[in-house]
Amino acid sequence: MISRDSSYFTVPYQFSAFLSPWPNNALPSDEQLEALKSPGLKLVGEVKLLEAQCLHYLRNLDNDAKAVVDFMKLQSRKVDLVLHYLLEQQAHQGQKAQGDSFGGSGMTVITAEPLQPDTRWQTTLYVQEELLCVLCIAQVKHCVPCDDGHLSELDFIAISDADVEQLVQASLRIQQKQLRARKQQLET
Structure with a gap:
């Protein structure tokens, strides 16, 4: 099981992510990160x-x-x-991954091939229900085998404050919907 000791909570939710290897150890500045966006x-x-x-x-x-x-x-x-x-x-760069959970400080994704711990990836997240698209640099924290491939936990290491805010708000709204659905299910 992947640990959840990040500064923001995560919510289980399926989304799409596209991962491209980040070519160097230097992280982009806020301006450089913005320039990477389509x-x-x-x-x-x-x-x-x-x-x-x-x-x-x-x-x-x-x-x-x-x-x-x-x-x-x-x-x-x-x-x-x-x-x-x-x-x-639009055409997407990188390998497609199935998102498993996300929050303001990271995400978990399922990939066919394992992602090596400490590797960095340029990541684009698409959360359909929330109409949210975020580009950031993420670093692999853990990777474990799972039924569908490999489950990797990634921490966001270069992301704009506005994107963190959007991810936090989206995760809160999704959690509220999940809790309402669970409550209705228990009442029936």
Whole structure:
């Protein structure tokens, strides 16, 4: 079993990840990491940031603005769906891995071949349900055999603060949905 001693909790959830070997020991600066992002990833990041800022202000309005807030959320969701669709159509670099869990400080993935501990990977995560796309550098902490291949735990070692925030928020929302589903299941 892979340990969970990171600074953020992780949530079990299936997602897609693409891994490319990181060619050197030097980590990219924030500017270099941003430059690695495709135009589509940059666009999604900007839209998500603007959305979070605007919805925060709208939530502080009184109850009369609830209809406006709901409409803005719907419009935002439509834009997110279109952007995510466009990103899915792009060619992906690296080997595809099946995500098993993620959080603000790392993830676990299943790969056909084992990932060697302490190796670094340029990683792109796609969390479909949350319309989330993140590019970061991750380092393999552990790798163990599993039924579907090899289960590897990776720690994020170069990631933007905005992407950490998005991962934390997405993991919280997914956990809430999982807990509600479990509660409903127990009640029936």
